[in-house]
Amino acid sequence: MNISVVIPLLNEQESLKELHDWIAKVMQSNRFSYEIIFIDDGSTDNSWNTILKLSKADKHVKGIRFLKNFGKSQALHAGFYEASGDVVITMDADLQDNPEEIPELVSMITKDGFDMVSGWKKKRYDNTFTKNLPSKLFNxxxxxxxxxxxxxxxxxxxxYHINVVKNIDVNGEMHRYIPVLSKNAGFTKIGEKVVKHQARKYGETKFGIDRFIHGFLDLITIWFLSRFGRRPMHLFGALGVIMFAIGFGFSLYLGLDKLFLNPSGRLITQKPQFYIALATMIIGTQFFVAGFLGEIILRTKPNKKRYLVKDKLNF
Structure with missing residues (x-):
């Protein structure tokens, strides 16, 4: 069994050697063929030098260094692109994820037939109010x-089964929603496993309360993309037609009222209802045009790279 371990990181030089040794021990004790892919997401400490030393001492270690900090999603995307194992494991570089969980996760993919298995840190060691409550609401x-x-x-x-990581597009800040991306791509057998969580041993967390705000905004984005990402006209066009029809119907009523029911009354343009109907028709037209433009952009968008790689090791 060939395993790829993909590890995005930012300024984690203290933990890399210990993490590597721990993963290697688990892999060798289970007789797995493996590769460890470290993705340095623009670290400003000595993380890359540590990866260089590890790669010289161990041929299983591979490294990717970004030109600057592009974000965890882009780091995972780069790692997924290079991964060659039958099963791909992702984990953080801060030693809070336990490599001892890897064999059972692999078994759930290979023997139980799951497309992907997500860890569940049921008992946490960073259970602060600012992380716990927003996390519960977010989930x-x-x-x-x-x-x-x-x-x-x-x-x-x-x-993940290798087919999953090769067929999903992790971009922006969508690493939080890889299970949703997998489901939307057709990989619906998604499992969950309670995993051991450990207190951070070195350094400080790179995430603050703002990640949950961004997370909720990304959730709205992925909901929209999963429902209407391939057919924006179905949303914007439908809203546009409905609003235009309401505005036009109201304008028609005002016109008929002026012609037949109340010809001596105020001019239509002197009634506030006329401007409400006019604004509704204009907004409806804008919605329709937005849907039309969305369809054009969807069919003509270029495949633009979202990150720049500075160095690679052992690929």
Whole structure:
């Protein structure tokens, strides 16, 4: 069994050697063929030098260094692109994810037939109010809007069949919603496993309360893209037609009222209802045009690279 371990990182030099040794021990004790892909997302410490040393000492270690910090989603995208294993494991570089979970995660993919398995940090060691409550709200909203029944969408420890990572597009800040992206791509057998969570040993967390605000905004985005990303006219066109019809119908009523029911009354242009109807028709037209433009953009958009790689090791 060939395993790819994909690890995005930012300024985690203290933990990399220990993490590498731990993963290597687990892999060798289970007789897995493996590769460890470190993606340095623009670190400003000595993380890349540590990866260089690890790659010279261990041929299983591969490295990708971004030109600057492009974000975790882009780092995962780069790692998924290079991964060659039958099963792909993702984990964070801060030693809070336990490599001892890897064999069972692999078994759930290869023997139980799951497309992907997401970790669930049921017992956390960073259980502060600023992280716990927003996380619960975020996971609840994600379950309700996506239909994917997971307790912990944002857990970094996940396992994937290789077909999944080669057929999903992780971009922006969508790493939180990889299970949803997988479901939308047709990989619907998604499992969950309670995993051990460990207190951070070195450094400080790179995420603050703002990640949950961004997370909810991304949730709205992915809901829209999953429903209307390939057919924007179905939303904007429908809204445009409805609003235009309402405005036109109201304008027609005002015209008929002036001609036949109240010809001696005020001019139509002196009634505020006329301007409401006119604004409704204009907004409806704009919605329709937005849907039309969305369809054009969708069919003509270029395949633009979202990150720049500075160095690669052992590829």
């Amino acid at each position: 609840w909203a994600a379950r309700k809007t996506s239909g994917v029944k997971l307790h912990d969408f944002n857990c970094g420890l996940k396992a």
